[in-house]
Amino acid sequence: MMGAAGSPEAEWWELAPVGLARVDTTGRVTQINQAGATLLDLDGDALATLDGLFDVDEAPHDAAGLEAERLASWPVARSESRELAYRVHGYRHGYVVSFRDVTMRRQQERRAAAVARTAARVASERSLATTLNAMASEVLRANGLAGVQILATEQPEGPLHVIGSAGFPPSDSFFALLMECQRRGATLGMLDALRTGRPVVIHHRYEAVMADPAWEPLHELLRSPRWDAFASVPILVRERAVGILNVFFAPEQKVDHGMMEFLATMADQAALAIDYAELLERERYVARRAERQRLARDLHDSVVQQVFSMGMQTQALKVLAERSPGPQAESFAAVAAELEEITQSTLQDLRSLVNQLQPSPVTEKGLGAALQTLAENTRRRTGIDVGLAVSDAADELRTHLLEDVYFIVAEAVHNAVKHSGAGSIRVDIDGGGTAALEVSVRDDGSGCPPGPPDTAPGRSSGHGLASMRERAEQWGGQLSVDWEQAAGTTVRARFPLPANSLDKEN
Template sequence: MALLRADGTIQKLNHAGQRILNETSDDGGGLRFDLTHRRDTATPHGLVSWSESRHAKNGAIIELSCRSEPMEGGYSLVFEDVTQRRRRDRRAAAVARIAAELISDRSLSSVLTALAYEILKADGLAGVQILTGDADSGNLRVLGMAGFTSLTGERFLERLMECKQRGARLCMFEVMESSRLAVMPHRYAEVMSDPAWEPMHEVLRFPVWDAFASLPIIVRNQTIGILNLYLAPGLSVDNEDLEFFSTMAVQAGVALDYAALLESERRSAEKAERQRLARDLHDSVVQGAFSMRMQVQALKVLTGSGELLANRKKIDTIAGELEEISGAVLSDLRNLVHRTKPVALIDKGLGAALRTLVASTSRRTGIDVQMRISGELDHLGLPMAEDIYFIVSEAIHNAVKHSSTDRIDVLVNAFESTDSLRIVIKDFGTASNRPTGAGTGDGMSGRGIAFMKQRAKNWNGLLEIVFDEVHGTTVSLEMPSASEEHRWGRA
């Protein structure tokens, strides 16, 4: 409790107040409270409550909850230290927000940068860094940073390795090797006075910090990164602090692990797609080329026998077969090339690429392929556009290959209001043309269908395939968001 003069300076401070404000005299040493809250309130002469922060003599920031009312010659003031309570509230909110970030579709670097800022705000730290990589090789990456506004991840690592070469002790590397946290009081003074750290003096000088803490980021019993914390002057690390920091290190590990799993899925899908392409080449082009080679050898035998006129009919038959086989091989090659490298997609966007696909399919097969596009598609980034293109291409290819249909309808709807996309590809084949192993709903098998589903999953999309014995097959693609920023790993 304190008695304040009219200008807000302390006239009398009790022992509890001295302890909170870290003051040794009962007159408050000239400290002054901000009374603008009283002037701004609608009841300036009654009881007024407010919160304010101030720096204690040891440099720590104290958060106070204050209540005052007027008295003769000044004000009476009751205040309490709510620093720890507010810090716990901020920490709980930070954990909740980061949990929401982890289930969102933002990129890994965006999530970890957000995590770094949440730690910074929750505890009033000077700086936070999240690094991954291998300490032995020096192959590190800064994926999240907050507090050092003039410092980039690349610049930090470059100068850090220079300090290491000059003999500086890098305790963060020790943490990665030992998988045990490290807390170093007054590390700022040590770093700034050590010539080995000279390359980092400029970038670590501001904002001013004091102690340094480094925690391992552990995933599946393996340390894959570190969480570095630069504590503001006056802050110390207690068990409650370490519990919060450890929780955030675990959250960072979850984000890193999730990103690694997505990357593994992507590589598996790419490998499977290469295997599928090799199988398609073998089933069509390679077999056709082998048949052509056998026919050419037969021609050589017939023309080398000296009886050309007698073998004329056989030669004409083989020549006709060669022409038919070579045409089929050329058609298959064109189809494979068009499916693997849609030039129109790169040059003109998704809408033009789909129109080219539909037109070329109609010319090659004689099937009436009709498409209607509603909404804008060309704003989509290339990675998402590629996945959408190949889903439509595969669906049309399956209809041509496995169906006796004479018509294929493609309906594309881009909804600007919800930033979503819906595509339906429908053929009119009958049950007799049902592909081997096909089922209904999501049960259809086959690698091509698996690739389609994986491409949809890349963007949190949903692919459904329904086979109807009377009305043919319907492929439906739902994209909840047509924006690339809604996917992990696309930063």
């Protein structure tokens, strides 16, 4: 591997500060200096393994007339490679190749490009899922990782779930399965990152996870591609944890300071994307609220008043029918009675709709007080006993979520009053000691038989039930209606609580 000892050529060859290799016209490496052997971690006489590493075909030249640098990749471990920049120089019956290690520089370039592309997406994309998926792919490609996940919420204070992912197959159930692992006793490093606001790194995590029965629900999802170390970096918006960047390192991959700085930078980019999405959602909420208020005013000032006038005209028609002689009077009275029933029902529905379109009392009173007012008004207007039990923990949740809970309860109570013939209604809301807010509205009436296939069983109209379900599902929740002829109807809704309300001690 060395030149002739003591010759000027040998001295130049060994003292060169860069790697040098002699390559014949076929691309076979015939000699390498000590600097080059050290750079490539060559043991003994391993020149044959270098054949084909350097391309000696003619290369383009730069503006100064020098041959442009070319790049080659040399594997030094199963999941790592060394990137080389080299130039080819003609020499006797072959070539001399000078090369240097640019792995770090190239890594920094890829990371800088990933940050720049991600920043551009944050500024241009209006879809949080699209932005975070692209961001996960950038993090994966820039570092040769096994997998990347970005867990966040699509609604402020909503349920945490995987929005961006790369490397692993996509799964809508990942966070639910993760919570099942926690219930089985699994230790979740990401919750420590959420709680402390500081990154968590766990080495040799793969084998421990796969050997632990508590992690069994996620074994299939996390089995491939193979990984080793794990890092969880909190995503912070104004010092509030809104998500987590989870990184799964390839086997033998190093978790160094430069890597963690890059991940922290990408977590900051994710925070910008999430904050931007929350800002857009707040703007949409304000716009929707203003539009609902306008519709409520228009309905009250026009349609409600017109239906009220129809009711007054119906009353007059009943009086005229009662005073009219002859055999037609009875028919007139029956039609008038039917019209009166229709107008009263329509007026009740319209007033209920106007109340729902107006800002909910939750904003000023809190959920418990707002529902207490609803219960008292219902008792006073209908004589139906409305029982209420609201967990103190419920009022600590975000107002936007509680407004949807209030309107679901109000719709269920309205339907019970209108359709069930109930003597009592029971409202229970429990948000303490579980990972979900549980809502139940139960009456003791007769309800009505299951509706057609396009509406779920129960007494709610198709639009009313669809609205209730939509309000629940936008928070990752579920709504069901159980009807029993002898036991009344129960409307149930379940809302997953925000991630920061989970038990962080596990």
